[in-house]
Amino acid sequence: MTALTIRPLAASDRAGWDPLWQGYLTFYKASIASDISNVTFARLTGGAEPMGGFVGERDGALIGLVHWVIHRSTWNSRDICYLQDLFTAPEARGTGAGRALIEAVRQMAQARGCFRVYWQTHESNAQAQALYDKVADKSGFIVYRQPLG
Template identity: 70%
Template sequence: MSDIIIRPLTAADRAAWTPLWRGYLTFYKATLPPELDAVTFDRLTGGQEPMGGFIAMRGDEALGMTNWVIHRSTWSERNICYLQDLFTVPEARGTGVGRKLIEAVNEMARAKNCFRVYWQTHESNLQAQELYNKVADKSGFIVYRQPLA
């Protein structure tokens, strides 16, 4: 574990980030057009949006990534951080990489004076929930979605 580096995502990480992003989408059986990869990556690394990411590396091997978004809230004068995406390669699961990625987001959010970090996962993602139940409180809220055409 000590040889794993968690660092902010940079524009130079595109080749390492894309397979992780695609693995995340595959894990959740989501299909997005490949051209959206560039838009998302540019938003995460361009410095113009209130969003960014972290990447977990062991040498030249990318083991995981997380993407975050900071936004306003009606519950506080301070901003809140949404940990939007978190993914580790299958062989890194259960090794502490996910925990380290969450900790990196927490540290960044504290530095930006956010009052909370929150995220969601699918109810079937039991392995991730084992970690999440150790590091955070389950809110009890249910997420609803309404697509807009």
């Protein structure tokens, strides 16, 4: 097994990104129309939005992804970074890929002058929380959502 490479998500990664994105959606029992996935990928790779991603690559194959969104905050004059999606292929779990993807976002956000990186996970995702507890602090906040149609 060769070393893990973490690099920015590129437009040429679509074929490798799709199965990881679908794996992420399946994990969370979510379904998104293909036109939304198309818009999402274009936003992540187009360079015009305050968002992007990184991928983990090993032996020429993508084995993980992470997406991020930079936005303003009412709590600081500097921007904040939301780590929106993190997923590694099942065979890559426990190999350090998730930690490396989080670190890539942290370094990018720090370089952009953000004051914090934050993310959320489902309360049932114990495997991810075991990692998150090692690399970040739990905020104690509970997320509420109000669908708008």
